[in-house]
Amino acid sequence: MTRKFxxxxxxxxxxxxxxMTAGFMVELAQAVGQYFNADTKTHRVVIGKDTRRSCYMLENAMTAGFTSAGMDVFALGPLPTPAVGLLTHSMRADLGVMISASHNPYHDNGIKFFGPDGxxxxxxxxxxxxxxxxxxRFGTFDGQPGRVxxxxxxSGRYVEYAKTTVPDRTRFHGLKIVLDCANGAAYNAAPEVLWELGADVISLGVSPNGYNINADCGSxxxxxxxxxxxxxxxxAGICLDGDADRIIVLDETGTVxxxxxxxxxLAGRWAQAGRLNHNTLVATVMSNLGLERHxxxxxxxxxxxxxxxxYVVEAMRNGGYNMGGEQSGHIVLTDHATTGDGLVAGLQFLALLKESGEKAxxxxxxxxxxPQLLRNVRYSVGSTPLEHEAVREAxxxxxxxxxDKGxxxxxxxGTEPLIRxxxxxxDPALLDQVVEQIVEKVTLHG
Known part of the structure; x- marks a missing residue:
């Protein structure tokens, strides 16, 4: 079937x-409950969220839906997306829910689901x-409602786990690190991890108010x-996004x-150490040709x-690979996490920075x-600019x-009404000309 939601x-x-309304979330949770209630046992759900004001509304609505279907809910509070994956597995839950729109502005929100394997x-x-x-088809549940x-x-559980992802004797003493948490889900956990590992931490984006997530801050x-x-x-600097599943690093000059x-x-160092499974890195079609050649x-x-x-994680699991990610900063290290984890990736970078003694x-x-050029063109909902003949010709x-040189x-x-x-x-000049011609056509027919 064609997916609607x-x-x-x-x-x-x-x-x-x-x-993204309370009424829909109740029904969505009930539908999930119907899926899991194929057997008779009581099912467990963990729910995490980022710092958007709307998370409270959506969390309460989903909790009502899950408990009405007889599922027990564990509310985790504000927590990074990778931590929800971690706790879904470690708490032996049947389902994990993360309420977040990741890097989007505060007025957006979203739902991500995790299975029992995290x-x-x-x-x-x-x-x-x-x-x-x-x-x-979710109907009415006849048993006892679940508990909350x-x-x-x-957060403390995630902090303790994150510290285990660097070698036991690694300490960040002598490193001064700017850490921008985007006023998002990692505003408590990330500074604590770096401080406990010995870094001199300069924290930014750690005062969420429900509206300032990702606002002129973060990755x-x-x-x-x-x-x-x-x-x-x-x-160096480490910038996370609203749900802390991606990272952007800054060197000592502030360069992104x-x-x-x-x-x-990371792939080069892991390969040298014999840690990179099948000597393969998984990345998306967006990654630069320079990376592939390197x-x-x-x-x-x-x-x-x-x-x-x-899709990166799916390919990693199918092929038995343990490192993958996206140019945008999702770094997936399945030796340590089940999804992109900006903090854990940042810790691996800082460990190498400390070990090497080199400048970032x-x-x-x-x-x-x-040379790479990316333009995002917003289009009207319901329009199909990529199907227009003039766009295809451009x-x-x-x-x-x-x-063959580009x-x-x-x-x-997949998340916004944008054509990327x-x-x-x-040839940068040719690149600019080609991209602008396509953008012009997409804009005209979008």
Whole structure:
């Protein structure tokens, strides 16, 4: 069936606008309950959230739906997405729920589901839940309603686990680190982890008010953190997003280091240590050609997937790989986490920074990227600009112009009404011309 509600990363939309409404969330939770109530045991659900004001509304609505279906709910409070995956598994829950729109502004929100193994639910399970929901097959539960328990030490559990992901004797004494938590889910846990490991932490984005999540801060807006790195003479900066499943690193000059460079660094070091499974890194079609060439020179294979960390993780699990991620900063290290974990990835980087004694600018400049240009074009809901003949012709013409020395990737966003137009070429002027021509056509017909 065609999926109506689930996108590439759960369900997402504007809070208090269908489907991100309290009424829909009650029914969604009941549909999930119907899926799990195929047997007679009492099922356990853990629910985490980020710091958006709307999370309280959605959390209470889903709790009502789950308990009405006889499921026991454990409320975790504000917590990073990877921590929800961790606690779903460690608490032997049947389901984990993260209420977050990740890097989106406060007025959006979303729902991500995790299975009992701590990994996000498969497309097949999400599709079955959606069919129950659309067909309104959840009915009435005749047993006792479930109970609700608030887990007060959920953040502490994640803090303790995160520290175990670096070698036992590693301490960050002598490192001054700017840490921007985007006024999001990691505002408590992340500074505590770095401080307990010995770093001198300069914390930004740790005063959430329900509306300032991702607002001019965090991984999508690192300018404030970059200035703080320069002003304080910090060794590096770490910027997380609203649910802390992605990371952007800043070197000591405040220069942004994207996920491709971090993956290149970690993959190279893990390969040298014999830790990189099958000598393969999994990344998406968005990753730079320079990364692929750099890895190939070291005998490391780059396996590309569609955009979306769920597809990266799916390929990793299918092939037995233990490192993958996205240029945007989702870094998935399945030796340590079941999904992207910005804090854990940051700890791996800081451990290498401490061990090497090098400047962050040298450590993170692993390869020279091929010039890349990405433009996001918003389109009207209901329109289909990529199906318009003029847009298809512009794309075909662009591919011919770039030839074998570049590439184009044009796709719809899975979370927002955007067409993402990305191109790469060794000729920046030609690249700009090709991308702008396509953007013009998409804008005209969007």
């Amino acid at each position: 689930f996108g590439t990363d759960g369900i997402r939309g504007k809070a208090n606008v269908y489907p 990994y996000k639910l498969s497309d097949a399970v999400e599709t079955e839940i959606e069919s129950i929901l659309v067909g309104r 328990t608030r887990l007060n030490d959920s 999508t807006s690192p300018a404030q953190a970059a200035q703080a790195v320069r002003d304080t003479g910090a060794d 280091v994207d996920g491709d460079q971090i993956m290149a660094l 890895l190939a020179a070291q005998g490391i294979k780059l396996l590309r997937t569609p955009v979306g960390d769920r 600018s040298k450590l993170t400049r692993q390869f020279d990227p091929v 794309i075909a013409e662009g591919e011919v112009k770039l030839g 590439r184009l990737l044009i796709r719809k966003s 137009v990305m191109g790469e070429s060794l």
